[in-house]
Amino acid sequence: MKNYRTKIISNQEVSPGYYRMRILAPGFGAKARAGQFVMFRVQRSLPPLLRRPFGIFKVGFMEPDCDDMPPKEYVEILYKVVGRGTTIMEALHEGDGVELLGPLGNGFDVTDTDGEMILVGGGIGLVPLYMLASELVEHSSVRLLMGGRTRDDILAVTEFERLGVETYVSTDDGSLGEEGLVTKVLERKLQKYPNAKVFACGPMPMLRAVREKCLDYNAPLQVSLEEFMACGVGACLGCVVKGAGHTEETPSYLCTCTAGPVFKADYLDWEKLGQTEETECGGCS
Amino acid sequence: MAIEQKTPTTRPNLTVDLAGMRLRNPVMPASGTFGYGEEYAPFLDLEDIGAIVTKGLSLKPKAGNPTPRIAETISGMLNAIGLQNVGIEAFQKHKIPFLRTVNTPVIANFFGNTLEEYGAVAEQLEEIPEIAAAELNISCPNVKQGGIVFGTDPQAASEVVRLVRSKLTKPLIVKLTPNVTDITVVAKAVEDAGADAICCINTLTGMSIDIHTRKPRLANKTGGLSGPAIRPVAVRMVHQVVQAVSVPVIGVGGIVCAMDALEFLIAGATAVQVGTANFVDPSAMLTVIRGIEEFCVNEGLDDINQLIGSLRV
Numbered sequence: 255m256k257n258y259r260t261k262i263i264s265n266q267e268v269s270p271g272y273y274r275m276r277i278l279a280p281g282f283g284a285k286a287r288a289g290q291f292v293m294f295r296v297q298r299s300l301p302p303l304l305r306r307p308f309g310i311f312k313v314g315f316m317e318p319d320c321d322d323m324p325p326k327e328y329v330e331i332l333y334k335v336v337g338r339g340t341t342i343m344e345a346l347h348e349g350d351g352v353e354l355l356g357p358l359g360n361g362f363d364v365t366d367t368d369g370e371m372i373l374v375g376g377g378i379g380l381v382p383l384y385m386l387a388s389e390l391v392e393h394s395s396v397r398l399l400m401g402g403r404t405r406d407d408i409l410a411v412t413e414f415e416r417l418g419v420e421t422y423v424s425t426d427d428g429s430l431g432e433e434g435l436v437t438k439v440l441e442r443k444l445q446k447y448p449n450a451k452v453f454a455c456g457p458m459p460m461l462r463a464v465r466e467k468c469l470d471y472n473a474p475l476q477v478s479l480e481e482f483m484a485c486g487v488g489a490c491l492g493c494v495v496k497g498a499g500h501t502e503e504t505p506s507y508l509c510t511c512t513a514g515p516v517f518k519a520d521y522l523d524w525e526k527l528g529q530t531e532e533t534e535c536g537g538c539s
Numbered sequence: 540m541a542i543e544q545k546t547p548t549t550r551p552n553l554t555v556d557l558a559g560m561r562l563r564n565p566v567m568p569a570s571g572t573f574g575y576g577e578e579y580a581p582f583l584d585l586e587d588i589g590a591i592v593t594k595g596l597s598l599k600p601k602a603g604n605p606t607p608r609i610a611e612t613i614s615g616m617l618n619a620i621g622l623q624n625v626g627i628e629a630f631q632k633h634k635i636p637f638l639r640t641v642n643t644p645v646i647a648n649f650f651g652n653t654l655e656e657y658g659a660v661a662e663q664l665e666e667i668p669e670i671a672a673a674e675l676n677i678s679c680p681n682v683k684q685g686g687i688v689f690g691t692d693p694q695a696a697s698e699v700v701r702l703v704r705s706k707l708t709k710p711l712i713v714k715l716t717p718n719v720t721d722i723t724v725v726a727k728a729v730e731d732a733g734a735d736a737i738c739c740i741n742t743l744t745g746m747s748i749d750i751h752t753r754k755p756r757l758a759n760k761t762g763g764l765s766g767p768a769i770r771p772v773a774v775r776m777v778h779q780v781v782q783a784v785s786v787p788v789i790g791v792g793g794i795v796c797a798m799d800a801l802e803f804l805i806a807g808a809t810a811v812q813v814g815t816a817n818f819v820d821p822s823a824m825l826t827v828i829r830g831i832e833e834f835c836v837n838e839g840l841d842d843i844n845q846l847i848g849s850l851r852v
Contacts, residue, residue: 255581257821295819300614303766305819355821484609484616485818487582489574489594491620492609505602507623 255487258282258354263316263328265346270406272334272378273344274311277354279329283313288385289361289478289516292331293486295353296342304484306339309381309455309515310357311410329354332409334378358486362386362453362476362516367393369449372473373419374399374440374464376456377407382478382516384410386453387419397422397443401436401460405429437463444471454478458527465519475519481510488512496523551835552842553828555589557787557809558710558735560644560671562589565843566800566828569791569814570595570648570674570714571620575634576641582821585641587828589810593630595676596649596664598656600626610747610756615768615793616815617745619759622650622679627663635669644671646712650679657699661706672710675703677729678718678741690716690741693728704733712789714738715780717769722776723783730784738789738812739780740773766815767793774802781807781848795823797830804831807848 263276293305308331315325335344346352364386371390373383380400390396398421402408408430411421422439423431432439437460444450444467454464455478468475483493488509495514497506500523508514508521553564567590573579576591585591603623610617625633627649638645647670651657657675664673677690677699689695700713713729715722717740726737742763747756755761773792781788790803791812800811816823831843840846 257582300767302611303614303815303819304611304616353820482607482609484618484815485572485821487574487578487821489572489578490609490618490818491603491623492607492618494603494606494608494623502602507602 255285255356255358258356260352260354262346262348262350262352263326264348265343267344268332269409272332272406272409273340274330274332275343275346276328276330277352278326279313279354280327282329282357283315283327286310286313286329286357286385287361288364288389289382290357290359291382291486291515292329292354292356292358293483294331294343295355296339298351298353302339302342305353305355305486307358307480307483307486307511307515308333309478311381311384313385329356332378332381355486359511359515360513362478363518364389366451369451370394370443370447371396372399372440372443372447372450372452373397374436374452374454374456374460375401376436376454376460377402378409379454379456379460379478380409382455383453384413387414388417391418396420399424399436399439399443400431401425401439401456402430403427435463436460437467440464440467444468444473452476462524462527465524468519476516477519477522478516479510479514481515483511486511496526497521498523549841551832551840552844553832553835555809555843555847557789558672558712560590560710562644562810564589564828564831565804565808565810566824566831567646567789567810567812568592568817568824569812570676572814572817575630575638576645577634577637579817579821580637583825586643588643588824590644590646590671591638591641592646592674592812593634593648594624595622596624596627596630596647596660597622597651598627598659600624600629605758607756607758608762610762612745612747612764612766613768615764615766616818617747617757617762617764618742619757619762621759627660631663631667635667639669645669646672646674648674648676648714650676652679654699654702658702658706661703665707665709670709672712672735673703673707674712674714674738675700675734676714676741678714678716688716688718690725691719693724696725697728697732700729700732700734710735712736712738714741716741717772717776717792718744723779726780726784730786734786736787736789736809737780737784738791740769740776740792743769743772765793767795767799769793770799770802774806777803777808778806778850794827795819797827797834800827800831801834801846804843804847805850807850809847
């Protein structure tokens with residue numbers, strides 16, 4: 255991990271209210287693993303004071319500006335405009351200077367490639383699933399169940415398809431794909447594939463419902479969480495969640511930034527998880 | 540007209556003496572913003588900073604507060620972490636081995652909920668050779684005496700400092716809370732009780748409300764405000780304390796860049812602590828150190844000590 259003082263390659267609206275930002279980051283991709291994140295400094299002046307966490311969507315190389323230059327390495331984030339930070343971000347352009355700390359955190363565990371892989375993404379929660387899918391397709395058959403409120407919340411599905419991922423879309427209002435919750439689709443898949451492994455990222459009510467289904471069908475689940483954080487490196491202790499077995503007497507607080515953001519569902523205390531007020535996730539902020 | 544030659548041939552001296560410790564420069568992290576040092580090792584050379592200040596340690600491990608624990612405010616942040624820490628024993632076992640490898644003085648910040656707890660931690664810190672000095676946090680409620688914060692009552696502050704002093708021969712820094720009417724009263728009380736240095740200020744108590752849910756933005760309702768928002772308050776209090784006591788003062792509150800740190804030094808602080816800025820930029824302290832050095836060169840100063848307390852009023 256390192257602090258990149260770098261610049262924006264492109265920043266485009268990909269769906270109403272959703273942006274995709276490509277940032278120059280030499281050497282980043284070799285270190286980044288699926289499920290990790292970056293702390294993004296929106297601008298050098300204040301406010302906002304703190305950096306914002308964003309899941310890594312994609313890493314890669316693009317053609318250099320001229321023939322004798324090496325290819326340009328980049329990292330991409332996808333974000334939803336929800337607050338002060340992301341409102342400033344949407345106005346940034348190619349060439350603007352930004353700071354990026356990363357890659358940070360604990361990514362998905364992809365060591366066990368047996369069985370069907372089912373990825374469940376809710377809205378902007380799809381972000382960390384792309385790198386995961388591109389790793390998993392090497393060894394396994396991968397399905398993406400993508401849910402959102404309306405068609406505007408369904409992002410980048412064709413890019414998953416290009417990886418060879420079978421995709422299923424559902425929206426609350428039926429404006430794209432099947433009408434209803436993504437967990438309905440999940441249940442059908444779990445019935446069909448008893449050895450499936452599930453990976454999920456999205457709003458807390460969705461994660462909770464996915465967790466219930468996975469318990470019903472005894473499917474191992476990894477979830478990527480979002481929490482407000484100041485540092486991203488385990489120092490501020492602002493982003494903790496309760497671990498399984500947490501009690502007043504034997505507390506277990508896990509930093510979302512260093513123990514997570516990806517957790518095996520069994521390691522978490524789901525009772526109180528996310529029961530504080532839901533703040534809308536903007537691709538982490 | 541002759542051109543004035545301002546550039547000194549050697550680099551300015553940045554070393555300062557603080558309560559018997561010699562620091563390579565006057566810049567160190569504020570407790571609670573730098574973990575136990577190791578968390579920031581990937582981002583800066585820990586041998587470039589003046590000292591390492593640990594997260595606040597208590598006798599037993601402490602779980603901390605429910606979430607949300609932090610909220611961003613205009614040019615600041617509110618936190619109510621609740622002093623989550625591994626406890627003094629785990630600190631010695633798991634954190635000291637790393638700190639031992641770093642050639643930078645380690646200042647252990649610590650706290651208690653009763654006088655007895657403060658005393659017990661001080662006794663243990665005295666026995667850890669890797670600890671160069673202790674920083675006493677007196678911004679905690681005194682559980683046995685109705686929860687009044689030690690640091691807001693000169694009598695209680697004096698008592699806890701006296702007790703800790705009796706257990707500790709190492710340099711003792713006392714960190715003061717700004718949540719008092721007159722900080723100089725507490726400053727004098729802790730000086731009289733045996734403090735070797737005073738660190739000010741801790742966070743200012745604040746509150747922020749989500750207007751849509753109409754709930755406090757922190758689970759703890761209130762929290763400590765830090766960051767650039769509090770800097771003028773901190774500079775004022777450091778100035779007042781420097782006038783009131785004769786022990787050295789460490790200035791802390793909203794330092795982001797060298798200019799901010801220089802204000803505190805000119806006001807009379809012997810050293811400064813960088814807090815919230817570490818979260819924003821993990822190498823913030825290096826920027827501050829380089830900037831201080833550059834300022835000395837530009838001002839034709841060959842020693843940082845010439846700047847300390849040079850306020851013109």
